[in-house]
Amino acid sequence: MKDDYINRTPITVDEMIAVLEGRSTAAAPLEALRQFRLETHERKGEVLRAVLGDRSRGSALRHQVARDLALAEGPAAEGALVAALGDPDDLVTAGVLFGLGAVGGASAFGPVDRVDPAGLGPRTRRARRLARHLLAHRHDLAVSGEDPLEGAGTLPAPAEGQEIRLEAEEIGDLDARLHALSLEPQPAPLSGERLHPLHCGGVDMLALWSVDFESASSLGRLATGRAVPMILAAARHEEEDTFASHLVLTRPNDDESGFDIAVLASSGRRRYVGRGTVDGAEVRFQLAAAATRGTIPIEVVGTYDGATGELRFSRAVSGSRYAHGSTRPQVPPVRAA
Secondary structure (H helix, E strand, C coil), X not given: CHHHHCCCCCCCHHHHHHHHCCCCCCCCHHHHHXXXXXXXXXXXXXXXXXXXXXXXXXXXXXXXXXXXXXXXXHHHHHHHHHHHCCCCCHHHHHXXXXXXXXXXXXXXXXXXXXXXXXXXXXXXXXXXXHHHHHXXXXXXXXXXXXXXCXXXXXXXXXXXXXXXXXXXCCECCCCHHHHHHCCXXXXXXXXXXXXXXXXXXXXXXXXXXXXXXXXXXXXXXXXXXXXXXXXXXXXXXXXXXXXXXXXXXEEECCCCXXXXXXXXXXXXXXXXXXXXXXXXXXXXXXXXXXXXXXXXXXXXXXXXXXXXXXXXXXXXXXXXXXXXXXXXXXXXXXXXX
């Protein structure tokens, strides 16, 4: 898939559509799709639906088209995505499942649930698991074994380990909606606000607030309803791109202004659990690693000030190497040509 992104020469919208419809070779199809993703066009949904339904087109292209259709149309894409669940291509099915998990209504859970995991490849099974979790969470469906927040507010005893240095800064150059739908690497920069690079030794992550929680006044909703308020994206500096690696899910708990937290990997596995409280424009939170193989053992305590955009960590403990810290919002650095 990566080879299709090498030539990033800009083309016109008409050329993008011609490439996607198979009438032009002005760019690789995936590159035309990458550029088309950032455009507003009256035929966008029509073009994407046609490519998704054309089984003569490449698997990687149609996989990403399914995600982009969800991004472009939101809940209105559900019908086309559900219809595409019958596609025999495993990679296309994975894209469709990601799209339905992100924008599908409660009615999408049944079709997703009926997809037989026994006939799926590992990647598509993970997409199905994540879609089930997201649909059940967003629509508060009573589905046995499908709530990753079950027990999330019960934290283990405080960790005894070495304090680590966990720093945050704020820049605004990525769109959480795009990352929520496209777990593949995406070129940067894009549009968006409230993005916090997290620097933990050699690991760089990007914490992106969802567009529904970018304002200080919106943070109170964390304590009143289920939400997916944040995306954690991993940065790949050499290639100048990022990809969403974790989704943060929340639901109100019994504490006043309180909520429970579960952090899911893109596989749908629960990696971290925690709880938080909202006090005006300030959110206080505590997270700890869940008992899941492959999870970095870490415990963090922090606050987020929605008025100033400051993300502060008062405690960060791991079996590894860093110590607590905080930063104020910063202007994004200019990358040298």
